[in-house]
Amino acid sequence: MQQPIIEVNNVSMRFNLAKEKSESLKEYFLQLVKGKLRFDEFFALKDVSLSVQPGDFYGLIGLNGSGKSTLLKVISGVYKPSSGSCKVRGTVAPLIELGAGFDMDLTARENIYLNGTVLGFSPKYIDAHFEEIVEFSELRDFLDVPLKNYSSGMVARLAFAVATITKPDVLIADEILAVGDFLFQEKCEQRMQKLMSGGTTVILVSHSIEQIERMCNKVAWLEHGRIKMNGPTEEVCEAYKQTTREDDKI
Amino acid sequence: MLKLYVQDFLRYRYLLYNLISRDFKLKYRRSVLGVAWSVLNPLMMCAVMFVIFNTLMAGMRGEGIENFAVYLVIGQLLFNFFRESTTMAMSSVMNNAMLLRKVYIPKYIFPLQKICFGLVNCLFSFIALIIVMLITRARLYPTILLGLYPLLMLAVFSLGIGMILAAMAVFFRDVIHLWEVFTTILMWFSAIFYTPEQFGNALLEGLIALNPLYQYITAFRDTVMYGQLLSGAQILICAAWALVMLALGMFVFKKTQDKFVLYM
Numbered sequence: 164m165q166q167p168i169i170e171v172n173n174v175s176m177r178f179n180l181a182k183e184k185s186e187s188l189k190e191y192f193l194q195l196v197k198g199k200l201r202f203d204e205f206f207a208l209k210d211v212s213l214s215v216q217p218g219d220f221y222g223l224i225g226l227n228g229s230g231k232s233t234l235l236k237v238i239s240g241v242y243k244p245s246s247g248s249c250k251v252r253g254t255v256a257p258l259i260e261l262g263a264g265f266d267m268d269l270t271a272r273e274n275i276y277l278n279g280t281v282l283g284f285s286p287k288y289i290d291a292h293f294e295e296i297v298e299f300s301e302l303r304d305f306l307d308v309p310l311k312n313y314s315s316g317m318v319a320r321l322a323f324a325v326a327t328i329t330k331p332d333v334l335i336a337d338e339i340l341a342v343g344d345f346l347f348q349e350k351c352e353q354r355m356q357k358l359m360s361g362g363t364t365v366i367l368v369s370h371s372i373e374q375i376e377r378m379c380n381k382v383a384w385l386e387h388g389r390i391k392m393n394g395p396t397e398e399v400c401e402a403y404k405q406t407t408r409e410d411d412k413i
Numbered sequence: 414m415l416k417l418y419v420q421d422f423l424r425y426r427y428l429l430y431n432l433i434s435r436d437f438k439l440k441y442r443r444s445v446l447g448v449a450w451s452v453l454n455p456l457m458m459c460a461v462m463f464v465i466f467n468t469l470m471a472g473m474r475g476e477g478i479e480n481f482a483v484y485l486v487i488g489q490l491l492f493n494f495f496r497e498s499t500t501m502a503m504s505s506v507m508n509n510a511m512l513l514r515k516v517y518i519p520k521y522i523f524p525l526q527k528i529c530f531g532l533v534n535c536l537f538s539f540i541a542l543i544i545v546m547l548i549t550r551a552r553l554y555p556t557i558l559l560g561l562y563p564l565l566m567l568a569v570f571s572l573g574i575g576m577i578l579a580a581m582a583v584f585f586r587d588v589i590h591l592w593e594v595f596t597t598i599l600m601w602f603s604a605i606f607y608t609p610e611q612f613g614n615a616l617l618e619g620l621i622a623l624n625p626l627y628q629y630i631t632a633f634r635d636t637v638m639y640g641q642l643l644s645g646a647q648i649l650i651c652a653a654w655a656l657v658m659l660a661l662g663m664f665v666f667k668k669t670q671d672k673f674v675l676y677m
Contacts, residue, residue, distance in 0.1 A: 179675065189587070191585065239516070239517055240517035241513070241514065241515065241516065241517050241674065242674060243671040252628060255517075256517055257515075257517075263512050263515035263516050264417075264509065264512050264515075264516065266439075268439055268442070269435065269438065269439075273435070273438070276431055277431050277432075277435060280425070280427040280428035280430075280431045281428055281516060281518065282516065283424050283425060283428075284425055284427075286427050293544060295427070
């Protein structure tokens with residue numbers, strides 16, 4: 164058995180849902196004096212453990228608010244878990260909410276470099292892949308147009324093209340395939356399959372159960388911040404569909 | 414541990430560079446004179462100040478300063494660098510909340526970016542300083558290059574303060590207003606347009622000497638205006654304030670940064 168590429172050990176993620184969010188010093192001290200400085204705690208993840216082997220195509224399913232995106236953010240290092248630990252052996256390319264780091268006032272050309280460096284690429288590396296990005300996003304005619312004049316689909320294409328020029332060890336994708344027209348979606352899927360065949364491990368969040376069934380070899384099912392089921396795709400998806408149907412009957 | 418930090422920084426140094434260049438692009442986009450404003454702006458501000466201190470507030474200007482225009486401009490430029498860069502650094506983390514919630518980036522990049530941006534701006538405005546020196550026929554000393562030392566130390570000092578402010582501003586927005594008031598008070602104690610000795614008040618002189626800004630400005634004036642070398646004490650004081658503040662800033666930032674995402 165190989166060493167897992169991602170190890171999530173008993174991770175809990177606690178948020179303070181401050182109802183009276185103290186954003187000023189005065190309020191803070193007032194509440195402190197009154198003894199009112201308490202927070203409603205909310206666990207987005209509770210004691211989640213997961214281990215992903217290199218080359219896996221892991222799917223995450225669950226209803227809205229079940230903690231899927233939080234888990235992705237813990238893995239990609241945006242959140243530091245409140246308890247437990249998360250270890251990733253290798254580079255991570257997060258395709259979470261694409262286009263983070265785009266500046267709407269800059270042109271597409273400038274944004275390719277800005278976004279590329281946000282993801283940690285060197286300018287040389289971006290230079291070398293510039294053509295590829297332009298080609299893939301099909302936006303050659305609009306390279307020097309400020310991004311604020313782009314449609315949301317165009318922004319999404321550009322973002323996907325920049326984020327996937329790398330050959331990361333782990334690719335994290337949060338419902339990104341829901342962007343663009345169907346032709347572009349196919350193109351995205353192909354590119355992800357290609358990355359996969361190059362040995363990249365993929366973690367995919369999607370609400371489309373068909374997509375998960377088609378692409379993933381393992382699935383984890385999250386419910387209220389806990390892992391309800393974890394295993395081969397058919398088993399988990401079958402169980403997931405079962406309960407969803409039962410819910411429908413009620 | 415340290416190796417990890419260095420690797421992280423090297424990986425994101427291009428991001429730092431790109432963010433700074435974005436600041437410049439956006440600042441001067443659609444302006445005809447563009448970067449020339451970095452020189453014109455301080456030049457015009459100083460002209461205004463100079464006129465005011467020679468007419469309306471003639472009684473307030475320091476006595477016995479041989480080249481008042483240059484004296485004033487240096488004080489202004491350095492103090493404005495400090496005020497602007499720390500103020501920008503203060504809201505830098507908050508303003509990038511969108512980004513920080515989505516991808517991992519070392520968070521100190523943002524205060525660092527604003528201090529660097531301020532520093533580059535400040536270097537541009539030294540062209541204005543040279544122009545003022547030429548107009549007033551001030552002597553140009555070779556020691557002018559030594560002025561870089563207090564300037565760089567001031568930048569390190571500002572970075573320390575900027576990191577503390579950025580961390581605090583995430584949790585308490587009040588800091589933004591408090592800092593504005595505080596820097597205004599600080600300005601009056603930085604001997605920008607007077608000399609501390611002219612009041613003949615030892616207590617006040619001692620108080621002003623405690624102000625690190627005064628130390629940086631004085632060290633800069635000594636090299637640029639008076640053609641002096643920096644004394645050992647000056648070198649030490651400039652470095653000490655900078656390093657202590659940077660250490661404090663890094664400590665506060667590191668202690669709090671994991672919670673930033675939850676509060677923005």
